[in-house]
Amino acid sequence: MSAALLDVDHVGITYTVGGLFSRRNLRAVDDVSLRLEAGSPEILAIIGESGSGKTTLARMILNLAAPTAGAIRFLGADVTRIRSNRERMAFMRQVQPIFQNPFEAFNPLKRIDRYLFVSARRFAGAHGRADIDARADKALHQVGLSLAEVKGRFPHELSGGQLQRIAIARALISAPSLIIADEPVSMVDASLRMSIVNLFKALRDELKVSIVYITHDLATAYYISDRVLIMQHGKAVESGEARAVLDHPQHPYSILLKNAVLSPDDAGKPMSPVGVS
Amino acid sequence: MLTVVCDLFRYNREFRIGALLTGFIVAFAALSFVSPYPPQDTFVVPPDVPPSLAYWFGTTSRGQDVFWQLTFAIRNTMLFGVSVAILSRLISIVIGMWSGYKGGFVDRVLMSINDTFIVIPLFPLLVLFYFVMRDKMSWPLLALAMACLGWSYDARLIRSVAMSLKSRDFTQQSVFSGMRTSEIVLQEHLPFVLPIVFYTTMNNMNWSIGLEVTLSVLGFTNIDTPTIGVMIYWANQHTAMVAGIWWWIFFPVLFVVILFIGLFLLAISMNEYIDPRSRLARMEGMRE
Amino acid sequence: MSAAGPPQGANSSPSGGSEAAPAASVGAHQPSAAVPSSAADVKPATERVLTVRDLRAYYRTKYFGVSREVRAVDGVSLHVDRNEIYGLAGESSCGKTTLVKTIVRAIRPPLGVVDGSVTFNFAGRDRDIYALTQNELESIRWRHLSYILQGSMNVLNPVRRVRQSFVDFAYRHIQQPMPEFLAQIESHLDRVRLAPTVLDAYPHELSGGMRQRVTIALATVCRPDFIIADEPTTALDVVVQKDVLTMLREIQREIRSSMILVTHDIGVHANVTDRLGIMYAGRLVEEGRTVDVIRNPRHPYTSHLVTSLPRIGDVTQKRGLEGTPPNLAAPPTGCRFHPRCPLAIAACCVEAPPLIDVVPGHRVACWVTAPLKEPVIAQ
Numbered sequence: 001m002s003a004a005l006l007d008v009d010h011v012g013i014t015y016t017v018g019g020l021f022s023r024r025n026l027r028a029v030d031d032v033s034l035r036l037e038a039g040s041p042e043i044l045a046i047i048g049e050s051g052s053g054k055t056t057l058a059r060m061i062l063n064l065a066a067p068t069a070g071a072i073r074f075l076g077a078d079v080t081r082i083r084s085n086r087e088r089m090a091f092m093r094q095v096q097p098i099f100q101n102p103f104e105a106f107n108p109l110k111r112i113d114r115y116l117f118v119s120a121r122r123f124a125g126a127h128g129r130a131d132i133d134a135r136a137d138k139a140l141h142q143v144g145l146s147l148a149e150v151k152g153r154f155p156h157e158l159s160g161g162q163l164q165r166i167a168i169a170r171a172l173i174s175a176p177s178l179i180i181a182d183e184p185v186s187m188v189d190a191s192l193r194m195s196i197v198n199l200f201k202a203l204r205d206e207l208k209v210s211i212v213y214i215t216h217d218l219a220t221a222y223y224i225s226d227r228v229l230i231m232q233h234g235k236a237v238e239s240g241e242a243r244a245v246l247d248h249p250q251h252p253y254s255i256l257l258k259n260a261v262l263s264p265d266d267a268g269k270p271m272s273p274v275g276v277s
Numbered sequence: 278m279l280t281v282v283c284d285l286f287r288y289n290r291e292f293r294i295g296a297l298l299t300g301f302i303v304a305f306a307a308l309s310f311v312s313p314y315p316p317q318d319t320f321v322v323p324p325d326v327p328p329s330l331a332y333w334f335g336t337t338s339r340g341q342d343v344f345w346q347l348t349f350a351i352r353n354t355m356l357f358g359v360s361v362a363i364l365s366r367l368i369s370i371v372i373g374m375w376s377g378y379k380g381g382f383v384d385r386v387l388m389s390i391n392d393t394f395i396v397i398p399l400f401p402l403l404v405l406f407y408f409v410m411r412d413k414m415s416w417p418l419l420a421l422a423m424a425c426l427g428w429s430y431d432a433r434l435i436r437s438v439a440m441s442l443k444s445r446d447f448t449q450q451s452v453f454s455g456m457r458t459s460e461i462v463l464q465e466h467l468p469f470v471l472p473i474v475f476y477t478t479m480n481n482m483n484w485s486i487g488l489e490v491t492l493s494v495l496g497f498t499n500i501d502t503p504t505i506g507v508m509i510y511w512a513n514q515h516t517a518m519v520a521g522i523w524w525w526i527f528f529p530v531l532f533v534v535i536l537f538i539g540l541f542l543l544a545i546s547m548n549e550y551i552d553p554r555s556r557l558a559r560m561e562g563m564r565e
Numbered sequence: 566m567s568a569a570g571p572p573q574g575a576n577s578s579p580s581g582g583s584e585a586a587p588a589a590s591v592g593a594h595q596p597s598a599a600v601p602s603s604a605a606d607v608k609p610a611t612e613r614v615l616t617v618r619d620l621r622a623y624y625r626t627k628y629f630g631v632s633r634e635v636r637a638v639d640g641v642s643l644h645v646d647r648n649e650i651y652g653l654a655g656e657s658s659c660g661k662t663t664l665v666k667t668i669v670r671a672i673r674p675p676l677g678v679v680d681g682s683v684t685f686n687f688a689g690r691d692r693d694i695y696a697l698t699q700n701e702l703e704s705i706r707w708r709h710l711s712y713i714l715q716g717s718m719n720v721l722n723p724v725r726r727v728r729q730s731f732v733d734f735a736y737r738h739i740q741q742p743m744p745e746f747l748a749q750i751e752s753h754l755d756r757v758r759l760a761p762t763v764l765d766a767y768p769h770e771l772s773g774g775m776r777q778r779v780t781i782a783l784a785t786v787c788r789p790d791f792i793i794a795d796e797p798t799t800a801l802d803v804v805v806q807k808d809v810l811t812m813l814r815e816i817q818r819e820i821r822s823s824m825i826l827v828t829h830d831i832g833v834h835a836n837v838t839d840r841l842g843i844m845y846a847g848r849l850v851e852e853g854r855t856v857d858v859i860r861n862p863r864h865p866y867t868s869h870l871v872t873s874l875p876r877i878g879d880v881t882q883k884r885g886l887e888g889t890p891p892n893l894a895a896p897p898t899g900c901r902f903h904p905r906c907p908l909a910i911a912a913c914c915v916e917a918p919p920l921i922d923v924v925p926g927h928r929v930a931c932w933v934t935a936p937l938k939e940p941v942i943a944q
Contacts, residue, residue, distance in 0.1 A: 099450065198884070
């Protein structure tokens with residue numbers, strides 16, 4: 001059996017909190033498993049509220065935190081065993097993050113094209129001004145922008161939507177096979193949101209990149225993802241094919257989540273009662 | 278750049294006053310290059326003459342013109358302060374940022390060293406240093422010694438900024454763009470740290486000048502080179518206050534106070550400009 | 566005294582003959598019902614609690630030689646009636662937060678009112694909020710007008726217990742001795758289904774949702790005539806959000822106060838508000854009954870906002886809008902939406918369209934979808 005692209009195998013992470021006299025074990029993630037196959041790109045949405053552990057799980061996949069139980073394997077290799085610089089660069093070439101806050105994702109005092117150029121040099125092996133510019137431009141075109149629009153600009157000169165596109169372009173420079181997107185559109189204006197969401201779809205369909213899409217918004221997850229994983233308090237409560245799970249949720253928490261969604265279609269109808277406060 | 282300075286001058290009262298005061302002192306110190314008397318010479322003018330048209334600030338009991346002595350004194354004091362400040366900034370930036378970014382074991386070791394330096398009593402140590410060095414004591418050596426003692430407070434400050442920067446998203450973005458640690462620390466984080474460094478530089482200058490005056494007044498430095506403290510030392514040696522030669526002490530004290538106030542005002546006014554948040558607010562105008 | 570009935574009941578007005586008749590008809594699933602909505606010509610003026618006339622509030626800065634004028638609120642006129650929830654929707658930097666801050670006179674330089682008026686009607690008297698003295702302002706704040714801020718979960722003093730916050734805010738308005746005052750607080754909390762033990766807690770001991778509910782209880786304890794809620798549930802989880810909004814609506818219906826609810830989330834507006842105003846770049850572009858605005862949006866911006874939202878069960882392709890939100894320091898000429906508008910015509914970049922009634926109670930500002938037929942000027 002070929003190695004999976006990403007194999008999260010009964011992963012858990014426990015933090016110890018408290019001082020000298022009162023120590024508690026906090027299970028941020030508890031026995032979560034998921035699997036993405038290589039060669040068949042898909043979008044997996046991880047849905048959960050704050051405290052569900054979804055961001056912690058994303059950090060573990062990106063090797064920014066180490067699990068205390070279970071293992072995370074990328075293309076068969078355990079992610080926590082990455083030690084040398086070369087291995088780390090090879091890993092980062094394949095796995096890239098997209099952060100939630102586009103305004104925080106870039107250094108406000110520096111020009112934004114910097115990140116594109118450095119990525120081009122380190123990951124795409126570009127040498128010389130022309131080559132680097134060409135790579136950056138190519139990546140920007142894939143997200144609907146161009147180098148001319150972006151060159152020399154500071155982050156505050158651009159809107160949230162544009163910044164997020166640039167972040168995606170930067171992630172694409174190394175031609176990754178997996179992108180971990182942590183609530184990428186929650187801080188983007190509503191009118192610009194759908195173009196970014198459609199962009200992720202295009203990444204899957206045209207560039208064959210698998211995406212782990214973390215969100216708390218069920219409607220977007222329904223629209224974009226192939227499979228979903230719903231988390232609560234660090235545990236995975238339901239997973240499966242996206243439309244099936246979200247049209248007919250089985251687990252009580254999933255049902256609660258779905259009922260709590262406020263949709264514009266409800267205009268004119270009385271608000272249904274809440275399940276649990 | 279020039280427009281910024283002009284604007285600061287026009288709109289910011291503290292900057293205006295601070296710049297004028299400091300500029301005045303610097304201009305005064307520059308006069309030392311045209312002094313008619315070499316600084317070390319004594320009895321070149323009639324001693325103990327009160328301030329008058331011939332001798333604006335009067336003369337000392339050693340037969341030196343207070344005005345020209347003061348130009349040398351303030352120049353040397355300022356140079357001393359600047360060199361201590363620069364040297365100690367270098368040390369505190371290196372240690373603060375390395376400790377803040379690396380964290381863990383490196384951080385613990387460096388901060389233990391840091392805290393040791395904070396609690397060391399500086400003054401007895403410098404006095405001891407003088408007694409050990411004696412004739413080999415020179416101003417550069419003293420500056421080096423003070424720089425090695427004056428970095429610890431600010432290193433902690435810089436470390437906390439470095440730590441908060443490490444947790445921000447753009448640091449991770451830099452990591453995943455393939456930047457090396459040295460690049461991240463120097464190019465991404467340093468611009469945030471520099472404004473604080475500027476402010477602490479002014480503070481450090483004030484501190485080092487104060488310490489230098491203290492040591493010199495007590496005679497623990499090279500008393501042949503004129504500095505503010507050394508002038509006061511000689512005035513005390515000749516019991517100037519008792520003898521009524523008040524101008525020998527008054528003018529050095531006045532000028533060093535002007536320098537202190539000028540530097541302080543510059544520091545607090547420049548800070549508003551250099552602070553990243555207010556700079557950003559200015560760069561983007563007022564995004565609602 | 567007892568808690569309001571089941572949430573379904575909260576939508577239909579509890580008392581007959583109330584001015585919220587259009588809100589009651591909303592429950593009848595007839596979006597284009599011919600019931601006259603709260604149009605200016607039908608309602609007597611005393612039913613109005615808030616009248617805003619052509620309000621303009623600009624940020625004027627001169628910073629290090631760079632002077633800037635940001636037209637955050639540029640000619641907004643609206644009104645809110647008694648026992649009505651008015652929603653304000655729009656994206657970031659559209660001016661909605663500045664508008665509500667200007668309405669409650671919580672602004673400081675460099676933001677200043679350049680033109681227009683804000684008039685409240687409390688206890689039968691019309692009061693221009695910018696003409697009040699500081700004393701008068703303080704006496705109406707919290708008693709008649711309360712404000713639930715954005716991020717107000719952090720408005721509670723972290724070193725004082727919740728009970729102390731209630732005393733700090735409300736004691737001077739509810740002029741009663743302390744034991745009676747505390748008893749009244751507890752019955753108020755009971756009404757909003759918060760346990761009285763919450764009074765003994767410090768803010769950090771409560772979860773985000775609990776804190777927000779305490780803040781709402783705090784803002785409503787004096788039964789004010791007017792409440793402004795600015796993004797009250799933005800940082801909360803989906804389940805908690807629904808709970809908090811239900812509580813907000815119940816208490817509004819119970820004390821029959823008027824409310825302005827500001828949020829960018831159209832789903833929230835659909836479920837909570839009676840009337841809805843859409844803001845873009847400092848101006849109102851559409852306004853009407855929530856159900857009308859959402860089911861039959863007339864302005865191209867509104868219709869994009871509503872149709873581009875994904876919904877569970879809907880797999881049609883959604884599109885984003887071209888372009889970026891305008892810079893309020895240098896907004897586009899004429900209609901501020903024209904650079905991004907799919908329906909833009911030549912007239913759109915020349916002159917800004919006025920807000921006119923296309924149907925009584927439903928105002929739109931667009932040359933294409935709401936051309937001036939007769940000189941019907943709303944407000």
